[in-house]
Amino acid sequence: MERVDLNPPTDAARRADAYASAPLLNCLLREVARPVPERGDRPVYRLPGTGRLLRVRPGRRPAEPEVRADGAWQPLSHAELVKLVAEELRAHTGLPGDDLPAEMLDSRDTVAALLAARARAVAPEDPYLRSEQSLITGHPHHPAPKARGGGPVAAWLPYAPEAHARFPLVLLGVREDQVAEEGDTRALDALGTAPPGYRLLPAHPWQLDLLAPGLAPAFADRRLIRLGTTESAVRPTAAVRTVYEPGRDLFLKFSLDVRITNDIRRLWRHDLQRLDRSDTAAREAFAAMGPPAAWLSDRGYRTAAFAFEELAVLVRDGLRGHLLPGATPLLAAGLAEGFDGSPLAAAPDPDAWWAAYLRQVVPPALRAFDEYGVVVEAHLQNTLVAVDAAGMPVQALFRDAEGVKLLSDVGREAGWERLVYCLLVNHLGEIAAALAEAHPGLDPWPALRAELSRHPLPEIPALLAAPALPGKTNLLLRWTGADGADARYLPLPNPLRAGDAVRGGRDR
Known part of the structure; x- marks a missing residue:
């Protein structure tokens, strides 16, 4: 019997499904599915765990997935595709997959919110910033490239590069005896003014919201104080937690306690402590090679000793000192x-x-x-x-x-x-x-x-x-x-x- 959809999707829902399904299909076809010889304009694959047959519209962004059922090809929404993938991988691996199906659904809902926000937003005039803020699909071979931790849209949308966001950073003061830093962090001191006995520490507002309960004692005993916000806005880059301040030509990379693609995006202590060695090696290699190729150096980091990873901020070279004239x-x-x-x-x-x-x-x-x-x-x-x-x-x-x-x-x-x-x-x-x-x-x-x-x-x-x-x-x-x-x-x-x-x- 032909399936009748009593609640057909809107154009917006179909667009979100298409964007979210393409990278998930890329993963499934690359890692699990097996091609089946069959005539027709759409390739057919067998899913070895469940034995089901799947076909898609081919291309670098595969689309319109269909599963063979009751003697006919049935189209799959993104939610149905997630269910199909989850059942296949449980059979294929014997493992439950934990939170990944929810992340896949969150990624699709994020895309829907981004598409709606972009329809109202004004893209930056700078082509560099447009390129950084263009990634609606994102990683083309990841099952949930746009997941934002499952939080409410209002918590993350103001900071989403894909929505052409721009926002000021929160300025904190860290008591001097609680500062931990390494390398060249002088650029941070130009963002504002800290009172005597404190050092300036910019914070990503989304990260600060996520940390709020845990930081309450530090604010209460004044190891940490609020100093307002930066005068100028930053633009989030494709990495989400890295921002660019065009006026100062400054990149800053923050911790973000949210899973984006494969990892919780903290600046982990072990990475910070090896940063000088790896950055020095790369910087010296590119200096020896000479232009035009360039390395954007991660010059140093600053944080609070009592929240070493959570409040860390990394200072990265800007563009102007490296770009060829007119490029x-x-x-x-x-x-x-x-x-x-x-x-x-x-x-x-x-x-x-x-x-x-x-x-x-x-x-x-x-x-x-x-x-x-x-x-x-x-x-x-x-x-x-x-x-x-x-x-x-x-x-x-x-x-x-x-x-x-x-x-x-x-x-x-x-x-x-x-x-x-x-x-x-x-x-x-x-x-x-x-x-x-x-x-x-x-x-x-x-x-x-x-x-x-x-x-x-x-x-x-x-x-x-x-x-x-x-x-x-x-x-x-x-x-x-x-x-x-x-x-x-x-x-x-x-x-x-x-x-x-x-x-x-x-x-x-």
């Missing part, structure tokens, strides 16, 4: 997702644009690894690509010392696997797929093979001949409760292997 920085993740004014879709010569992109992004990441033992986390959200007035890539800027690994710690083999995933699979694979989608007929892989072949790393020949690349398993990682930093990989077909057929963008 406009853009977030690589924004280029992959698309935003108003993106040069990727508008490139009059996409082959030349792609070759220029590769010339800026690939060499510094490979040289940092091979010559200086530094593995930069060169994924889409940690890479800025600056373009000239014509929209051609002329520079790459890398950031986030928290994600840097040193070969002296992890070893060359593990470091190479991480670099291949971050740079090739997460980053260049997505940009290549977006470029091919915007410019039908473009084959991006020969240019990437040629660029990699220019570099004399001993790993390159094996990479170009390998049948597979490492793909991170975010769905299974979250379902099994693994630590977010414990990357697990499965083999993906390698589009760099000369002569191999390249499957759709969802395999990236």
Whole structure:
């Protein structure tokens, strides 16, 4: 019997379902589902745990999922897709999945709230900020990329980059004998004035709301005092907890006690205490390589000793001291997702644009690894690509010392696997797929093979001949409760292997 929907979804609900379903489907098809040979314009997959058949509209953002039931294909809403995935993974792994199904639903509800907010908001004129605030889909291979901890919309929407938010920071005073800091934090003192006996500590207002009950004793005994807010507003970047103050050209990264993608986004003590070593290694590597590539240094942190992780704030280099004259920085993740004014879709010569992109992004990441033992986390959200007035890539800027690994710690083999995933699979694979989608007929892989072949790393020949690349398993990682930093990989077909057929963008 044909199913009759007595409460058909609205256009807004369908849009939210589509945005939220695409990355979940990408995960399911990459990590669990098995292709089934069947004629038709839509690929069919078998789910091995339950034996069900699933088909989707293909592409780098798969859509319109349907499950085979009662002899017919039945369309799935996002909520029904979550139920299907949960049943499959319980059968496939024998594990309950804990809170992940709720996170998937929260991610979809977040998208719905963001779409509604964006319809009322004014996007920033600055193309850099537009690129940072463009990510409605977000991580294209995560089951719940937009989850915001399950809290009420009113708690997080004022601070959402995707809603084009801007807001002042809260200024706190920390009693001098309770300050903990390392590195260069002088930029924080310019944000306001602290009374005698106190040091200035900016706080993210959302984090301060989350911490309110636990901080009450510190406010009561005046280890901590409120000093108002900053005069100017900051813009949240794609990372949500990192903000940019354009007037001062200053990035600040905060703790945020909310799970976003795989992790609770605190500035953990062990990461802060290794920050100087990893940032120094990256900063010195890029200084030795010289321009145009640049490293945005995490100069130092300041916090309160009694709330070391909770109130930590990290000071990061601004853009102006690193950018080439006349260049406009853009977030690589924004280029992959698309935003108003993106040069990727508008490139009059996409082959030349792609070759220029590769010339800026690939060499510094490979040289940092091979010559200086530094593995930069060169994924889409940690890479800025600056373009000239014509929209051609002329520079790459890398950031986030928290994600840097040193070969002296992890070893060359593990470091190479991480670099291949971050740079090739997460980053260049997505940009290549977006470029091919915007410019039908473009084959991006020969240019990437040629660029990699220019570099004399001993790993390159094996990479170009390998049948597979490492793909991170975010769905299974979250379902099994693994630590977010414990990357697990499965083999993906390698589009760099000369002569191999390249499957759709969802395999990236």
